[in-house]
Amino acid sequence: MLITNDQEPVTTIAEPPRRIVGLRPNQLSVYHHPARFRVVVAGRRFGKSQLALVEMLRAAATPNSRIWYVGPSYDQAKRILWDRLKAITRPHWAGKPSETELTVRMNTGSQISLRGTDRPDSIRGNGLDFAVMDEYASMHPSAWSKVLRPALSDRLGRALFLGTPQGSNHFYDLYKKALADPQWGTFQFTTSQGGNVPPEELASAAIDLDPESFRQEFEAAFTSAAMNRVYYGFDPVSNVQAVQYDPYIPLVWSLDFNINPMCMLLMQRSDDTVYVLDEIIIKPDANTELACQAFHKRARALNPNRMQVEIYGDASGNQRRTSSVNTDWTIIKNFLGQFPTLYHPTFHLPKANPAVRDRINCVNTRLRNTAGDARLFVDPKCRELIKDLEQVSWALDANDRPSSNIDKSDGDRTHSSDALGYYVSEAFPMRGSVGPNASGRIV
Numbered sequence: 300m301l302i303t304n305d306q307e308p309v310t311t312i313a314e315p316p317r318r319i320v321g322l323r324p325n326q327l328s329v330y331h332h333p334a335r336f337r338v339v340v341a342g343r344r345f346g347k348s349q350l351a352l353v354e355m356l357r358a359a360a361t362p363n364s365r366i367w368y369v370g371p372s373y374d375q376a377k378r379i380l381w382d383r384l385k386a387i388t389r390p391h392w393a394g395k396p397s398e399t400e401l402t403v404r405m406n407t408g409s410q411i412s413l414r415g416t417d418r419p420d421s422i423r424g425n426g427l428d429f430a431v432m433d434e435y436a437s438m439h440p441s442a443w444s445k446v447l448r449p450a451l452s453d454r455l456g457r458a459l460f461l462g463t464p465q466g467s468n469h470f471y472d473l474y475k476k477a478l479a480d481p482q483w484g485t486f487q488f489t490t491s492q493g494g495n496v497p498p499e500e501l502a503s504a505a506i507d508l509d510p511e512s513f514r515q516e517f518e519a520a521f522t523s524a525a526m527n528r529v530y531y532g533f534d535p536v537s538n539v540q541a542v543q544y545d546p547y548i549p550l551v552w553s554l555d556f557n558i559n560p561m562c563m564l565l566m567q568r569s570d571d572t573v574y575v576l577d578e579i580i581i582k583p584d585a586n587t588e589l590a591c592q593a594f595h596k597r598a599r600a601l602n603p604n605r606m607q608v609e610i611y612g613d614a615s616g617n618q619r620r621t622s623s624v625n626t627d628w629t630i631i632k633n634f635l636g637q638f639p640t641l642y643h644p645t646f647h648l649p650k651a652n653p654a655v656r657d658r659i660n661c662v663n664t665r666l667r668n669t670a671g672d673a674r675l676f677v678d679p680k681c682r683e684l685i686k687d688l689e690q691v692s693w694a695l696d697a698n699d700r701p702s703s704n705i706d707k708s709d710g711d712r713t714h715s716s717d718a719l720g721y722y723v724s725e726a727f728p729m730r731g732s733v734g735p736n737a738s739g740r741i742v
């Protein structure tokens with residue numbers, strides 16, 4: 300029989316053995332489900348990765364088992380789980396874990412290894428007894444069918460899929476198929492059903508996020524609005540209006556470095572509201588010098604006096620550019636430095652760009668929060684930005700499902716909205732207070 304979230308959490312199971320006492324009731328209902336293949340669709344911080352750890356520990360108790368934890372990328376798998384895996388397995392080690400192979404050898408002869416689908420060779424092999432696929436919605440869809448499923452065949456290995464919905468992509472397909480197949484166990488849990496995030500923190504996250512994002516990220520819903528349009532929070536009626544420059548507050552200059560086109564936005568911020576005053580598009584042969592001159596001209600037209608300029612933008616390299624990011628930022632610094640009586644610049648660059656999905660969530664949240672309020676206004680003359688917000692969409696996969704990659708087939712699209720995202724995600728990062736060990740950001 301399938302256990303779904305329509306039923307009460309399992310409360311009748313006997314007191315579990317000591318080492319799984321740490322799982323909460325809904326995690327336990329997955330843990331005790333006998334199906335060979337199980338799918339858990341759950342909100343952020345439900346406790347999916349924690350469940351993965353305890354499941355792997357149990358599998359390792361069977362002598363000479365081979366167990367894999369697979370994430371979308373090797374680096375992500377390492378970041379999410381390696382320290383936690385070592386901590387939970389330490390009493391059972393046969394020797395020191397291998398830091399190069401991300402493998403723990405246990406005194407039962409079993410091995411637990413971390414893998415990433417971005418390194419297809421690392422997930423080839425056979426003789427697997429148990430595979431956990433974490434953040435499955437962000438993985439390449441063929442990793443399971445082409446590589447991992449066959450690896451489980453010879454030893455009739457088990458598999459556990461964990462993830463938070465991401466539109467109606469391959470994770471949705473897998474979940475739907477599993478629902479119809481009595482051989483599979485299926486579960487759907489909200490973040491709150493995990494018991495790790497207090498209700499008041501969840502409530503404040505709800506106010507901070509747009510409704511679609513909240514339903515997807517915290518209520519584990521396969522939302523339809525999130526399906527194809529990237530900036531689904533955008534509504535021309537509420538988000539487009541004439542914006543006035545205010546000489547008493549800093550001017551924000553955000554850049555997406557490209558050769559064709561280079562896009563820059565001039566913005567201002569008042570409390571938690573963003574005003575996009577103007578956009579500057581340079582094509583077909585942009586460079587950072589030209590960008591500086593164009594900025595200078597517009598900035599002078601706005602305000603002939605000395606102004607404070609906050610600079611934001613792309614923090615990482617990009618194959619469509621010729622120079623390095625550091626060179627670009629140095630050119631800008633030197634350019635503005637020539638006019639100490641006109642500009643007081645400050646640079647606001649993250650060490651690395653945020654994940655694309657987080658950047659987009661931040662923009663959607665500014666466009667419309669759960670209460671329905673717009674906190675981002677775009678002047679009608681920003682034509683390319685408005686087109687981006689209306690048209691940028693997710694690329695479709697082989698089954699015509701939205702993938703987790705943005706459709707870049709139209710070379711004019713995505714650049715203005717990228718410039719907007721660099722600013723918004725840095726100035727208004729996702730709320731960081733959710734969850735017991737939360738630090739800085741929600742993810």
Ligand SMILES: Nc1ncnc2c1ncn2[C@@H]1O[C@H](COP(=O)(O)OP(=O)(O)O)[C@@H](O)[C@H]1O
Binds near residue numbers: 346348
């Ligand atoms: N059963 C549990 N008991 C105590 N803390 C837990 C439990 N499950 C998860 N947590 C904690 O809750 C937080 C979120 O868990 P995690 O497994 O990372 O969630 P997810 O992978 O669903 O985002 C982590 O800090 C984790 O240590």
Ligand SMILES: [Mg+2]
Binds near residue numbers: 347348349379433
């Ligand atoms: Mg996790």
